[in-house]
Amino acid sequence: MATIRGGSRHGVVLEDGSLHCEYYDSRRCGSCTIIETPYHQQVAHKRARVAALLEPLAPDLRWLPGVESRPTAFRTKAKMVVAGTVDAPTIGILDAHGEGQDLRECPLYPPALAAAFPHLAAFVTRARLEPYSVPHRRGELKHVLVTLAPDGDLMVRWVLRSTEALSRIRKHLPWLVAQLPQLSVASVNVQSEHKAILEGERETVLTDRDTLTMTVNGFDLHVRPQSFFQTNTDVAASLYRQAAAWIDEAAPAHLWDLYCGVGGFALHTAASGRPVTGVEASAQAVASARRTRDDRLAAGDTAMEHVSFVTDDAVAWAVRQADAAQAVVVNPPRRGLGEELSRWLDGSGASTVIYSSCNPDTLARDVAWMPSFVAREARLFDMFPHTTHGEVAVVLARH
Numbered sequence: 001m002a003t004i005r006g007g008s009r010h011g012v013v014l015e016d017g018s019l020h021c022e023y024y025d026s027r028r029c030g031s032c033t034i035i036e037t038p039y040h041q042q043v044a045h046k047r048a049r050v051a052a053l054l055e056p057l058a059p060d061l062r063w064l065p066g067v068e069s070r071p072t073a074f075r076t077k078a079k080m081v082v083a084g085t086v087d088a089p090t091i092g093i094l095d096a097h098g099e100g101q102d103l104r105e106c107p108l109y110p111p112a113l114a115a116a117f118p119h120l121a122a123f124v125t126r127a128r129l130e131p132y133s134v135p136h137r138r139g140e141l142k143h144v145l146v147t148l149a150p151d152g153d154l155m156v157r158w159v160l161r162s163t164e165a166l167s168r169i170r171k172h173l174p175w176l177v178a179q180l181p182q183l184s185v186a187s188v189n190v191q192s193e194h195k196a197i198l199e200g201e202r203e204t205v206l207t208d209r210d211t212l213t214m215t216v217n218g219f220d221l222h223v224r225p226q227s228f229f230q231t232n233t234d235v236a237a238s239l240y241r242q243a244a245a246w247i248d249e250a251a252p253a254h255l256w257d258l259y260c261g262v263g264g265f266a267l268h269t270a271a272s273g274r275p276v277t278g279v280e281a282s283a284q285a286v287a288s289a290r291r292t293r294d295d296r297l298a299a300g301d302t303a304m305e306h307v308s309f310v311t312d313d314a315v316a317w318a319v320r321q322a323d324a325a326q327a328v329v330v331n332p333p334r335r336g337l338g339e340e341l342s343r344w345l346d347g348s349g350a351s352t353v354i355y356s357s358c359n360p361d362t363l364a365r366d367v368a369w370m371p372s373f374v375a376r377e378a379r380l381f382d383m384f385p386h387t388t389h390g391e392v393a394v395v396l397a398r399h
Ligand SMILES: C[S@@+](CC[C@H](N)C(=O)[O-])C[C@H]1O[C@@H](n2cnc3c(N)ncnc32)[C@H](O)[C@@H]1O
Pocket: 228, 229, 230, 259, 260, 261, 262, 263, 264, 265, 279, 280, 281, 282, 285, 312, 313, 314, 315, 331, 332, 333
């Protein structure tokens, strides 16, 4: 019998760091595919997988010890499917038949986030929000997306098939806020297609506040409903600190942060006298990044004096520049940088590239398109325990 190290709602952490979860054991959820593997081994396997992909390109790559996560209560973002009926909604996932499986006690969520689920389920009934049925293509409410800030504030987004239920959500929102006083940002997103897409383009903010403040390493990052933000805030904080340490070591005169989101890497790597340019496709994320910079400037942080943010496609913007900055941080979506940007960086004057990737396959492919660089040091940041996913950051330097 394995020794128990700690407990959390429906899950129990065993002595070997693996997680014993009632939802997994009863086959109601199979999302955590490597949950039975001892935690240190999970991290070692993920690192070995990335190492195997990078090895042919970088036989002397140095690996720093992997940054491990808490084994439970680490997900600060919940993407829950709503199903069932108005009077008995489920909040969780869909099974193979498209029926809802309720996972509101999932041990991956911090208690402050999970505590919102019963109120959100009661809200479905109160506001008569008919859960969308995938098999019958009927209903309105598809997902509820919840983000927890380090200060305990919550952002809640309802993803609807149409705006039919919008007025009822508005009407009953004060009741929900009375149950959940920490609910500071609420919005509705419309995703009308019958497709496995999480959210659509149209967003209506229902609260006075339209940003959640995620304080990371002392930086107040302002996340709007549709802005990207890392799922595991504690591990993201380590990733930004590592990038800042690598950049301090390289001491570049000028730096770019491509795919900068709300500015995490750019703000952490700024230093007095060093121009930093962040580039991001989302205008909303850029507005948030500028707000953090401006607030810090107003508070006398001179490192922010030469930090700027541009709304543009990272590839189109980069290749229009006469040359790259001396150091470039890239943190693209799963599809990676692609051939054009990788080859352009390879031929540019950049001497260091820090590549933070959530997809080892596109990372290895892109590095192969940069033959003038060699991967020198890497570190795994385990944002997603119990799954095969991980974030890896690699320092590429000239041969
Ligand atoms: C993995 S996230 C990284 C965000 C940020 N670096 C962070 O740490 O939160 C990728 C970001 O790339 C942005 N993005 C996607 N396609 C883009 C493109 N073609 N050009 C610029 N930014 C893009 C997304 O909006 C998202 O903010």
